[in-house]
Amino acid sequence: MTYVIGLISGTSVDGIDAALVDISGTDLDLKIELLAGETYPYPAELRERILAVCAGKAISMAELAELDDAIAIAFAQAAQNIQNGHKPASLIGSHGQTVYHRPPEGEGGKGRGGEGETRGIDNSPLLYGRGSPAPLGYSLQLGRGAVIAHLTGITTISNFRAADIAAGGQGAPLVPRVDAYLLSHPQEGRCIQNIGGIGNVAYIPPRRDNWLEKILGWDTGPGNSLLDLAVHHLTAGAKTYDENGDWAASGTPCHPLVEQWLNQDYFHLPPPKSTGRELFGVAYLHQCLKDAEIYQLSSADLLATLTELTAASIVHNYRTFLPQMPEQVFLCGGGSRNLYLKHRLQILLQSIPVLTTDEVGLSADFKEAIAFAVLAYWRNLGIPGNLPTATGASQEVLLGEICLGTKD
Structure with a gap:
């Protein structure tokens, strides 16, 4: 030890x-x-x-x-x-x-x-x-x-x-190999979705038949980055994040705007791929704010729409680039505590359970x-x-x- x-x-x-x-x-x-x-x-x-x-x-x-x-x-x-x-x-x-x-x-x-x-x-x-x-x-x-x-x-x-x-x-991402040995399952395929400022996924197939060679991983796009920047902007710096996603949950997502944003090139690049604040940072948020002007969204609606972008981009990545959808999804990182984001992921993933790694004995926070x-x-x-x-x-x-x- x-x-x-x-x-x-x-x-x-x-x-x-x-x-x-x-x-x-x-x-x-x-x-x-x-x-x-x-x-x-x-x-x-x-x-x-x-x-x-x-x-x-x-x-x-x-x-x-x-x-x-x-x-x-x-x-x-x-x-x-x-x-x-x-x-x-x-x-x-x-x-x-x-x-x-x-x-x-x-x-x-x-x-x-x-x-x-x-x-x-x-x-x-x-x-x-x-x-x-x-x-x-x-x-x-x-x-x-x-x-x-x-x-x-x-x-x-x-x-x-x-x-x-x-x-x-x-x-x-460098964490998928660790995820593989700590969180794989003998019968079930799993996605381990980290939601920090940027989201990244590790796809872990059932632990059999050269399973390690079939593991995939990449950055899915924005996690909390745009949400945190938006909260900072909307509160003139008084707040830095939306606790539990409560503010976003009081709004309504603008789905046409989400569909527009999902046309961004990064979401359609095949893995392996990685990104950061260089793309999904302040300039990107300002473009999002400009795009949203014609919809006259409230602050809550804007946060709900940005949350929907994070959720929808994750699910888009799964459906576009995974060999098959997982049996379970396990969240970790700060975004796993955003209850509204977790709820939206569950809605979009339908019958696939969305859990946290806490529920399989590995701290989602750490x-x-x-x-x-x-x-x-x-x-x-x-x-x-x-x-x-x-x-x-x-x-x-x-x-x-x-x-x-x-x-x-």
Whole structure:
């Protein structure tokens, strides 16, 4: 048994999810026990700085270095706090804070231009030289593992996405392999749907006959990102999210608007694919607000319509790209607590039960943090952490860079 801390702050930038996990086994015999889970909010000023960078604010290299250090310090403090009252951990797996994500160009990437020309999200040409291959993806997570290891004294594994991207993958989602070993079922196909700022799915077929090779995973589109941004906009910053989805539940979705939004290119790109606030961020919300003007929606109706987009885009992804619909869907992440969103998913999925991972013994709130504890544990054992069927990488690879702690 090994005590491992998993740390992650997702695209909602709500704070740092920390999980202290007791892990044993390897893969098929993997066992975990969540000893402690806590979310440590960012200081308001640090959160605003992160959100500004995610929204494309230009900063100097000195400011970037300072932000990187501030995030690392906050992650180290979370790691120290989560151990209070428990035996010290021997390993930390830190995903860090994503501030920029660019998938690889080409099939499954966010931008595809015409013949002989590679184009970005905004359809502008990306110049890489005549005859040069399409570039690898790029993903930047702040909160250096070396700083966390130095401050905590605990060996820290971080920068998990880099090796998958170097192998031609999206670098995301990285959790499906963990989901496979913790949440698969011998007879039932399952979708594990994480709803953070961005939604992502792991499709896990019944655990038989080369099942691991049939697992799929990709980012489905917006999760809470547009909802949180809309609440912030509608309340002039007084609120940052719609608790339980109560405000949205008091409104009525505008279905013609949802159908219009579902025409967005990303929803129709085949997996593997990944996305982030670079697409479903402030500029996207402003376009949604402009589109909604002719319908004269109330604030509640607007939130209901944005919630419907999240639900409908998830179901569209399932029906379009899965080999077959699952027997069950299990939600996790902050969006799993949005009761109205969960209700709309259940309506759209009809007879397929929509549950949370809590109901099969894995914390819906801290599943992503648990997953990065497992990925760090695997990296330490020399076990690959990615699934090429989910990320599009050319091969399985070891994920994460190791920074030794002073206690080792």
